[in-house]
Every structure is written in C-alpha cells, then in structure tokens.
Amino acid sequence: MNSRILPIMRKEFIQIRRDPRTLAIMLMVPALQMFLLGYAVTTNVDHIATVVYDQAMDAQSRGFIRAFTNTEYFTLVGHVSSLREARDAIDGGVAKVAFVIPPDFSRNLDAGRPAQVQMMVDGSDPNTASTALFTATAIGQAKAAERLQGLMSRLGLSRGVEIPIEIRPDILYNPSMQSVNFMIPALVGLIIQIQAVILTAFAIVREREKGTLEQLIVTPIKPWELMAGKILPYVLISFGQVSVALLVGTLWFRVAIAGSLLLLLALSVVFLVGSLGIGLFVSTVSKTQSQALQMSMLIVVPSFVLSGFVFPREAMPPALYYLGYLMPLTYFLKILRGIFLKGIGLEYLWFEVLLLAVFGLAVFAMSARRFQKKLE
Numbered sequence: 001m002n003s004r005i006l007p008i009m010r011k012e013f014i015q016i017r018r019d020p021r022t023l024a025i026m027l028m029v030p031a032l033q034m035f036l037l038g039y040a041v042t043t044n045v046d047h048i049a050t051v052v053y054d055q056a057m058d059a060q061s062r063g064f065i066r067a068f069t070n071t072e073y074f075t076l077v078g079h080v081s082s083l084r085e086a087r088d089a090i091d092g093g094v095a096k097v098a099f100v101i102p103p104d105f106s107r108n109l110d111a112g113r114p115a116q117v118q119m120m121v122d123g124s125d126p127n128t129a130s131t132a133l134f135t136a137t138a139i140g141q142a143k144a145a146e147r148l149q150g151l152m153s154r155l156g157l158s159r160g161v162e163i164p165i166e167i168r169p170d171i172l173y174n175p176s177m178q179s180v181n182f183m184i185p186a187l188v189g190l191i192i193q194i195q196a197v198i199l200t201a202f203a204i205v206r207e208r209e210k211g212t213l214e215q216l217i218v219t220p221i222k223p224w225e226l227m228a229g230k231i232l233p234y235v236l237i238s239f240g241q242v243s244v245a246l247l248v249g250t251l252w253f254r255v256a257i258a259g260s261l262l263l264l265l266a267l268s269v270v271f272l273v274g275s276l277g278i279g280l281f282v283s284t285v286s287k288t289q290s291q292a293l294q295m296s297m298l299i300v301v302p303s304f305v306l307s308g309f310v311f312p313r314e315a316m317p318p319a320l321y322y323l324g325y326l327m328p329l330t331y332f333l334k335i336l337r338g339i340f341l342k343g344i345g346l347e348y349l350w351f352e353v354l355l356l357a358v359f360g361l362a363v364f365a366m367s368a369r370r371f372q373k374k375l376e
Helices: 004-016 020-040 059-069 083-091 105-110 128-153 178-202 203-210 212-215 223-252 261-285 287-306 316-325 330-344 344-375
Strands: 048-054 074-079 099-102 120-121
Touching: 004 020, 004 178, 004 344, 020 074, 020 099, 020 178, 020 223, 048 059, 048 083, 048 128, 059 074, 059 099, 059 178, 083 099, 083 120, 083 287, 120 128, 120 212, 128 330, 178 203, 178 223, 178 261, 178 287, 178 330, 203 261, 203 287, 261 287, 261 344, 287 316, 330 344
Parallel strands: 048 074, 048 099
Antiparallel strands: 099 120
C-alpha cells in the first residue's frame, strides 16, 4: 500500500479510538434500526378492525362471520345495532370494515337464492382497503362454492361435476409470503447506506472546522491518496455494521440466507465503497458539519423512495423510474434479495456488481477532483 496513505489511515484510526463511545454507537445503531424498522416497516395487512351489524342473528350468520374472524385478516372489535353505528365506528377510527347482514340472510340461503351482505370499508388507507376487499371476496367465493357443493350433493348431482379450470400456485423463494422476508434484506442495505454516507460525510469537514485541513494541503500527499486514507478505515467500521445488521436479521428475525454468505459479504464491500464515496464527496462540497448532514439526507431519502425498497419501481412514473438507476441502493437491493431469498450467485448478479464498482470508482474520482480544486 502507498506509504503516504498509511499515515492518513493511522490518523483516522487514532481519532476513532479517542472517542470509543461514538464507535460503540456506530456499531449499535444498525442493530437498533434493524429492530425498530424490522417491526415497523411491513407490507402485510392483517388484524383489520371489524364491526358487525347482524340482523339475522342465527347460526348461519354467525358461521359466516366466523369464516372471516378465523383468518388473521379480520379482528372482530364489536357488534353494532344500526347502520349509523357501523358508519360511526368507521368514521371514529374504531373499525376499518363493517359487515351488515340482512334479516333474510338465512332464508335466502335455504331457498337457494343469493344472500347479499353489505361490506363497508374505510378507503382512506388504500392498502388496507384493497386487502380487505380481496380477502372478503375470496372468503365469500369459498363459502359460495361450499354452499353450492352441498346443494348439489343433496340433489345427487355432485358426481362427475368438476371445476373446469383449476389454478395450482407454486410460490417460489417466499412461500409464506411474509413481508419480513422481503423487507429485512432491504433494511440491511438501507441502514448500511445511511451509516456509511454519514460516517464519511464529516471526514473533510471535520478537518476544516478543526483547522487541520491546511496542514494536509501543504503536505505532498495527493488528493486521491487523502481520499483513500480517509475512506479505508470506515470501510472496516462499516463492514462491522454490516455484520451486526446481518446477525440481527438472521438470528432475531429468522430470515435465512439462502445463498452464499461469503459472496454477500464480498459484494457488501463493493457497495460500501460507493456509499462511503458519496459521503466523502458530500464532505468535500460542504463547509460545515450541519451542511454535510443535510446533504447526506438529501441523498439518502430519495434512495429510500426510488430504489424499490418498499414501493415497486415499475409502478413509478418513467422519470422517477429511470432516476432510480442513479441510486446504488437500487442495485444492491437486487443483490441482497437475490442472495437472501433466491440463493442466486454471481452469474445472475454480475451486471449489478459491475455497475456498483463503476459507481464507486466514479464517486471516488469526483471526490479527489473536487478536493484538487480546493488545493489550487
């Protein structure tokens, strides 16, 4: 290694060692964020608060309601005695869904006539509303098919009657369809990017505020050597943060890594170099640590939105979709989810790895060039 880079690295390690509490916080923050966001960020919608206005009040109406409450999607929070009360429960936020069963529900079923049930849904939350509608429709169809099968059995017509089209789903990689398996790998990438950018965003700014930047300027060290000496110590620290985040994700949330752990760690280093380079570039264009922090957030927040962390990129407007290609997290999420969930290898991920490597080199060069301008 270049002999002029080592003193810069040694200097950074000395500064880090002089503040052990900050170092401890650096390693603790990814674990705390994994715990908080791992439980808070989820796309699963279940236990939807539900009230019932049952005007039939018989065994069949109660059995119909049990078909909903026996699932994890609906939770019965109370019975009401009028349509007005059902509407008030939704307006007041007590319930998201209200079922209204008419008094002739069982009579219509027994007579072979359609039995209609009104379902009022709070549409202010589209995600919850669509889940409730989809689930209720599926349960209603299942109950209707069960009822029809029973009727045909009584008439002696059940033999030889089969469903003309049968779909047999085969869900790959995440058969339980739990959002935690989708979100935890993404959280690893998001949290590590946030920490990596912030870690190096103060590197040059701190030198400027302490008055030691002039000492670096008069030394014969080249800009790229200074950038390398600044970034390499934080690669090691960030690698420790990656390890902490992975431990929490696999041991606490029990999201198993289907692919190669060594490959995941190696590709994490490629991502870290680019993320740390972003922070270093921010540090070269900022005058104060406050500016560095604000610019870091200006980069991190769009990454959260545009990378496909939560929202599918395919549903975004074309301009935002293509803007997401400028975010390194976009490529790293595909790597994380591919190795975590699918167990795929480098033969499927080489393009994302190449783009991350090019991005890291480009940001590093920009940082060195930016610092070069300040030397002139």
